[in-house]
Amino acid sequence: MSRHRSPIWLPAAEGAPLMTLSFVATSAQPDLVPQVVDWLREEFWHVGSPSREQQIAAMLAQLDRSEETFVLLDDDVPIGTASLVNNDLPSRPDLTPWLASVLVLPPFRGKGYSAPLVPRVEEAAILSATTLWLYTWSAEPVYAKLGWQRVGPSRDEARGIDVVLMKRNLSRS
Numbered sequence: 281m282s283r284h285r286s287p288i289w290l291p292a293a294e295g296a297p298l299m300t301l302s303f304v305a306t307s308a309q310p311d312l313v314p315q316v317v318d319w320l321r322e323e324f325w326h327v328g329s330p331s332r333e334q335q336i337a338a339m340l341a342q343l344d345r346s347e348e349t350f351v352l353l354d355d356d357v358p359i360g361t362a363s364l365v366n367n368d369l370p371s372r373p374d375l376t377p378w379l380a381s382v383l384v385l386p387p388f389r390g391k392g393y394s395a396p397l398v399p400r401v402e403e404a405a406i407l408s409a410t411t412l413w414l415y416t417w418s419a420e421p422v423y424a425k426l427g428w429q430r431v432g433p434s435r436d437e438a439r440g441i442d443v444v445l446m447k448r449n450l451s452r453s
Contacts, residue, residue: 300354300355301352301353301354301393301396302352302353303350303351303352303353303396303400304350304351304353305348305349305350305351306339306340306342306348306349306350306351307342307348309351310340312351312358313336313339313340313349314336315358316339316349316351316358316361317332317335317336317339318332319361319383319385320335320361320381320383321335323383324381324383326438326439327438328438328439329438342363345366346364346366346377346408347363347364347365347366347377348363348364348404349361349362349363349364349381350362350363350397350400350401350404352384352393352396352397352400354388354393358385359384359385359388359393360382360383360384360385360388360393360394360397361381361382361383361397362379362380362381362382362383362397362398362400362401363379363380363381363401364377364378364379364380364401364404364405364412365377365378365380365381366378368380368413368414368415369413369415369434369436369443369445370437370438371434371435371436371437372413372434372445375413376409376413377405377408377409377412377413378412378413378414379398379401379402379405379412379413379414379448380414382394382397382398382401382414382419384397394422395426398423398426399426402448402450405450406450406451409450410449410450411447411448411449411450412447412448412450413445413446413447414428414445414446414447414448415434415436415443415444415445415446416443416444416446417436417439417441417442417443417444420444420446423446424446426448427448428446428447428448429446429447429448429449430444430445430446431444431445431446431447432444432445433445
């Protein structure tokens, strides 16, 4: 299995051992794509969502483009995912690239696993961009702690909800 080889050390709860995490890109392991799509559909599905088959095809198409989806592993157990995509908010086609689909599976939430997912996508984006974008309707404080800046309100028309647009200036130093 091809992985991001540098181990990630994440502090665990007081008294618990440190966790060693790794990443695998779906471009390196495309057999993970259906599983990741199922996770994302469970968490983010809405009436305007493409079909499961369309989502799988779109993620597999990332294999030949500047987009990438990363899966976070703990002892070879997939526990979360995040993506670098060219467009994530149709009302803002002028902005690119985007941090998208950040998801930690329910049994692993609240343990700090989102902290390494976001920088992994930032690391991938820095190769071609100076600014990375995201939108959220519920996790603005989480992203703010990770250095993201609030740009202002926006709208996710597909879901019919107001969202917060955020950006992260990427540094190559």
